[in-house]
Amino acid sequence: MAVDYNKDAQAIKHAVGGKDNVTRMFHCATRLRFYPKNKNLVDEDALNNIDIVKGVNWQGAQLQVIIGNDVGDIYDALCKIGMPNDDTDSNENAPAVNTDENLWNRIIDAITGCMTPLIPALTASGMIKVVLTLLTTFHVVSQASMSYQIVSLIGDACFYFLPVLISVNAAKVFHVDHSLAMIIACIFESPVFIKLVTGKAPVALFGIPIFKYDYTYSVIPIILMVWLMSYITKFVKKITPEILKIIMEPTLIILISAPLALIVVGPIGGWLGNGLGTIVNFLSAKLGFILVGLLAGLFPFIVITGMHHTLTPIGLNAVATGGDTLIWVSQVCSNVAEGAATLAVALKTKDKKMKTLASAAGISALLGITEPALYGVTLKLKKPLYAACIGAAIGGVFGGLLQVTMYIPQNCLLAIPAFIGKKGMMNLAYGCIMILISFVATFIITLIFGFEDNDREGNKPAVAAAGAGNAAVNTTSTTSxxxxxxxxxxxxxxxxxxxxxxxxxxxxxxxxxxxxxxxxxxxxxxxxxxxxxxxxxxxxxxxxxxxxxxxxxxxxxxxxxxxxxxxxxxxxxxxxxxxxxxxxxxxxxxxxxxxxxxxxxxxxxxxxxxxxxxxxxxxxxxxxxxxxxxxxxxxxxxxxxxxx
Missing domain, CATH: 2.70.70.10 (Glucose Permease (Domain IIA))
Structure with a gap:
């Protein structure tokens, strides 16, 4: 049966208080993300009872509506009915980071806004590298062949030019002209600059030394620089005569930003990235079995807060510098466990609607998209969530003890080829056992813990709660x-x-x-x-x-x-x-x-x-x-x- 996205979009629009109550809307792989002007006009009950909505979560001032795999379609439907979004609103009218929030929430919002739109690109590139690993493992192609070089180029392009891709999203977040932000990223990635910083001769600009740092694969330097450009832009707009704005504004912004990027901000961002990587590697090496297990067990709660996106730059940096033993490894354990718990619910429940939802969400979680399982099943039923946390922690402890390493950024069952790398086939074997432990332990624990089947007949009352939102749209709201x-x-x-x-x-x-x-x-x-x-x-x-x-x-x-x-x-x-x-x-x-x-x-x-x-x-x-x-x-x- 075809989904009526327009109908659901209309219902969501009314439940969030209408388009006039939203300053900005965007989406990631599974969630619609809104910035409402007035939280009191948002009807969470109405949202929760729209069929396509799997759950609702607040992260500071940001309203997250969990949709699942249909998020792109429902987003397009919302755009068609006039909801404010990145493509229709000016930078001035669409604030992406709420300045009324505390500093930590603003940092999380900024990183989320920079990284979440890249998920499709990162996923595609990661999968291509997985395919390449399989081709070489089974001797379909050799690393010396031209075919290998071309496929490797395709899979590596996203990671190599990551600063350029991030600059576009950062420009939206910090209200900077997209093309100017991309210029700074391209300066970081310029073959001439890379040749200079990888050479033996010192590099300087008018006698001021430039720290030698290769910004390919980097994340933090460009985010910091575009953030600083937002202030540079405001300053330049104040001092530029109106008659010369079209010429002087972009020129001055680049002339001020580029030297600062190369001399000050870029190196600081690079040091921060390397420092985080060093800390993670140290903790992973010394406390691996504890840290990986702890992170894997807590990951569902990290996802709920939206903080998981703050870990992505650390994980990408670890992969780029030799392999990850913490971030992606713990995510694999957590996502597999979430899928196992949800499939156990699908097996045991007598609620027909829950069985259908859990079956689809469980498969989705095993493939790396956990929000439908988390918000639609385990968080609602509670005990399956606890089982998933325990099962993931057990798998994570095993992975930490044996220092399981991932060489490709991936977070699901498809990560198996990502274990193939410098540590040889034993790392692959340990990685597979880690995944198996996470799945089996969680599945069994979920069945042992059990859960409350709220509606064994699978029939949800059709009566709407009269306390619905602007138009009482929740036609299936639960009553007493x-x-x-x-x-x-x-x-x-x-x-x-x-x-x-x-x-x-x-x-x-x-x-x-x-x-x-x-x-x-x-x-x-x-x-x-x-x-x-x-x-x-x-x-x-x-x-x-x-x-x-x-x-x-x-x-x-x-x-x-x-x-x-x-x-x-x-x-x-x-x-x-x-x-x-x-x-x-x-x-x-x-x-x-x-x-x-x-x-x-x-x-x-x-x-x-x-x-x-x-x-x-x-x-x-x-x-x-x-x-x-x-x-x-x-x-x-x-x-x-x-x-x-």
């Missing part, structure tokens, strides 16, 4: 246990009718100026332009949920029809002001009982549309839903829907 029991206890009666809870003019649901309702994303129904300020029970039934902000009521009729009565559009933002509820959750009411009062005059003055959508949430339970009295002025209690 008692409310779920009431829903399942009520037998569906067909045919049936629904009467109006308010007096006013009946309108088609498609005329509501909100796509969530107009496109029937929540279900079919009608809308009422109210004549008075009271909401009554449309039929005999039960109050499933009164929104915390009182702007909506979820209602279950005694005939099994599940309704949401949504008073006005975007009125969730009023936070209960101008609303008075006369009922409580779980209360049984009779047709005509007063449920809620609202002050339409003040709500309209506050700028809100007062139209009241009345939606059948379990629309799929009916063959036909026919509006009644369209265009007519009616009193509450008049028929508005026939369901059969």
């Amino acid at each position: 246990t008692s409310s779920q029991a009431k829903i399942s206890d009520v037998k569906l009666v067909k045919p049936t009718t629904i009467d109006s809870p308010v007096s006013g003019k009946v309108e088609s649901i498609t005329d509501v100026p909100d796509d969530i309702f107009a496109k029937k994303m929540m279900g079919d129904g009608v809308a009422i332009n109210p004549e008075d300020d009271k909401v009554y029970a449309p039929m005999n039934g039960t109050i499933v949920k009164v929104a915390d902000t009182l702007h909506a009521i979820t209602f279950l009729t005694d005939q099994g029809t599940q309704l949401i009565i949504h008073i006005g559009l975007d009125t969730v933002n009023l936070k209960g002001q101008y609303f008075t509820s006369h009922v409580k959750d779980g209360q049984h009411v009779n047709k005509g009982d007063l449920l809620l009062d609202f002050d339409s005059k003040n709500i309209k003055r506050a700028g809100y549309n007062m139209i009241i959508p009345i939606v059948v949430l379990n629309t799929n339970d009916y063959d036909k839903i026919e509006p009644q009295n369209l265009g007519s002025e009616i009193e509450h209690g008049s028929k508005i829907l026939e369901l059969s």
